[in-house]
Amino acid sequence: MTADVRIxxxxxxxxxxxxxxxxxxxxxxxxxxxxxxAFVLAREDGQVVGxxxxxxxxxxxxxxxxxxxxxxxxxxxxxxxxxxxEAMAVIExxxxxxxxxxxxxxxxxxxxxEIVTREVAGAAIGExxxxxxxxxxxxxxxxxxVAGGIG
Amino acid sequence: MRxxxxxxxxxxxxxxxxxxxxxxxxxxxxxxxxxxxAGASCCGPASGSSGCCGSSTESWDPITANLYDEGQAAGxxxxxxxxxxxxxxxxxLADLQPGExxxxxxxxxxIDVLLSAKRxxxxxxxxxxxxxxxxxxxxxxxKARAGATNVEFLRGHIESIPxxxxxxxxxxxxxxxxxxxxxxxxxxxxxxxxxPGGRFAVSDVVVRGAVPAxxxxxxxxxxxxxxxxxxxxxxxxxxxxxGFEGVSIEPTRIYKAEDAAAFLSxxxxxxxxxxxxxxxRFMGAFVRATxxxxxxxxxxxxxxxxxxxxxxxxxxxxxxxxxxDCCS
Numbered sequence: 001m002t003a004d005v006r007i008x009x010x011x012x013x014x015x016x017x018x019x020x021x022x023x024x025x026x027x028x029x030x031x032x033x034x035x036x037x038a039f040v041l042a043r044e045d046g047q048v049v050g051x052x053x054x055x056x057x058x059x060x061x062x063x064x065x066x067x068x069x070x071x072x073x074x075x076x077x078x079x080x081x082x083x084x085x086e087a088m089a090v091i092e093x094x095x096x097x098x099x100x101x102x103x104x105x106x107x108x109x110x111x112x113x114e115i116v117t118r119e120v121a122g123a124a125i126g127e128x129x130x131x132x133x134x135x136x137x138x139x140x141x142x143x144x145x146v147a148g149g150i151g
Numbered sequence: 152m153r154x155x156x157x158x159x160x161x162x163x164x165x166x167x168x169x170x171x172x173x174x175x176x177x178x179x180x181x182x183x184x185x186x187x188x189a190g191a192s193c194c195g196p197a198s199g200s201s202g203c204c205g206s207s208t209e210s211w212d213p214i215t216a217n218l219y220d221e222g223q224a225a226g227x228x229x230x231x232x233x234x235x236x237x238x239x240x241x242x243x244l245a246d247l248q249p250g251e252x253x254x255x256x257x258x259x260x261x262i263d264v265l266l267s268a269k270r271x272x273x274x275x276x277x278x279x280x281x282x283x284x285x286x287x288x289x290x291x292x293x294k295a296r297a298g299a300t301n302v303e304f305l306r307g308h309i310e311s312i313p314x315x316x317x318x319x320x321x322x323x324x325x326x327x328x329x330x331x332x333x334x335x336x337x338x339x340x341x342x343x344x345x346x347p348g349g350r351f352a353v354s355d356v357v358v359r360g361a362v363p364a365x366x367x368x369x370x371x372x373x374x375x376x377x378x379x380x381x382x383x384x385x386x387x388x389x390x391x392x393x394g395f396e397g398v399s400i401e402p403t404r405i406y407k408a409e410d411a412a413a414f415l416s417x418x419x420x421x422x423x424x425x426x427x428x429x430x431x432r433f434m435g436a437f438v439r440a441t442x443x444x445x446x447x448x449x450x451x452x453x454x455x456x457x458x459x460x461x462x463x464x465x466x467x468x469x470x471x472x473x474x475x476d477c478c479s
Contacts, residue, residue: 012297016266030260033293 005049005077007084010039017041017048018065025067032065039065040084042077052081054089054097060124061094061146079111086147094146098125105140113142245352250274251320254344256309256337256353257281257327261290261302267323268302278319279304280312310336314344324353326435329379334386339393347444351390356380357400357436363425380433395440404435 010018015036019029032039035053042050049072055062063085068077089097098121101108105115121141247253247270255264258279268277281287281304290304307313309324310333322341331337341351358380381389383400390398408430 013269015262015297016269019262019266029262031289031293033260033262033265033297034289036296 005042005044005072005075005080007080008041008043010036010041010051012036014039014041014048018051021048021051021069022065022067024069027065027067035064038088040081040088042068042072042081044072050077050081052078052085054085054092054094055125056089056092056094057125059093059095061089061092061097062125063089063097063099066099082111089146096124097144097146099142100139101142102139105142108142111144113144116141116143245321245323245350247271247275247321252318253277253321253323254312254314254319255279256312256322256324256341257330258290258304259286259325261286261293261304263323263325264290264302264304265293265297265299267321268299271301273301276301276303278302278314280307280309282306282308310340312340312344316343317346319344319349320346321350321352324355326355328353328355328438329381331379334381335389335393338389338395342393342395342442345442347442349442351395351438351440351442353438354403355386355436355438357386357402357434357438358382359432359434362429362432365425383436386438390438390440394442396443397439397441399439401437401439402434403437405431406433406435407431 012033015033018036018039018041019032022029022032035055038055039051039053041048050068051065052063052067053065055064063082066078066082066085068081086097097113098116099108099113100121109115118141121143124143245253245267247267249270249272251271252275253264253267253271255261255267255278258264258281261279264277264279268275271277277299279290279302281290284306287304287306294302294304305313309327309331322345328334328337338351345351360382387398387400406429408426
């Protein structure tokens, strides 16, 4: 993490840059405008090089859209972004952070996330049926207690 | 109706529409209700990995980035990828100017419309056309969140565009034309609504050469943005037939065998058998064409006024909500 990367809350005007980054790494963008206020961004020289966002579902929070531009990986940017998202989750009263990943289960396991069944995750962050259909068979559902949470 | 893609196919445009609408409608409902798409989280490199998400190349280019890396492709539902990704980044390529009128065919969640609206500015206008109520509802929610005022989402079919002739400067679309059962109608309608000098600037999946019949007929693949894809030369020919000039197809990404495996998963086909058959045949491409005639000064009011005359109702943002927690 170099000093010239700044972590900031996203504004509506960042929509284009956020969509471009997420599209570039193959993550969904359809509802990004709806959730844009829940995004935190990493900027370098004005360019968005990383994103992370939360969705609040009661006392469970879905960590989503965690992405770092390939050119900026390996610098710990994602950790800083996720810490910021987690701080937002604490403010929202979250007890658990959930996430779905098809590519980075090991990465998140190192960071304290544990694999949970789809049913557990679905019960917490969405109706089980919908969650089943959204969470692909090969995706890993993971959970971690929120640091500094009530929980 | 001549089905331009399926030799001997028995599928009608209506049955295709029904299937496509059902699939995409369901996706949009899930997004609107749960506030979440297939949100595979990503991150920096896992140990020993060059990157867990997207391209593993050192420099990242949104146009040529590997849109579905191997891990993603194995899991993310095709419809989610398609709804959110399509096969390109049309707004980045369409070269939009302030004051222009833009139309997105198959606008889905409306992201490209919102981005286009920002580029054309307050003197311009961005329309999104979609046939699924659920997607239109999500799009209108996105519009409200983004605070966009020069945006309008229309309900209708891309084979029969609910806009007057000669009213649009630029038509964009992200991997939707291939889903239509009547491509000629889509292109002819695009030609009709464009102003003289107007631009067709569409991302789509295009095929080079022949595709196995089983793949062509597979409806899952159709919705997965492959089976409906036009053959490259056929696409060029159709564009010229309906009147376009300056036609070009620029590959932005050639799909490899592992992508094919992702497309084919869940299709019931033998992946090993077909992946090799279609390796390198499919490409994400940027399709350009121009309607002959001089480009006039953009007149944003024209389309809106003509719309009122036609009595085409703009879709109201039916605020779809979800569980008790999502709207707090």
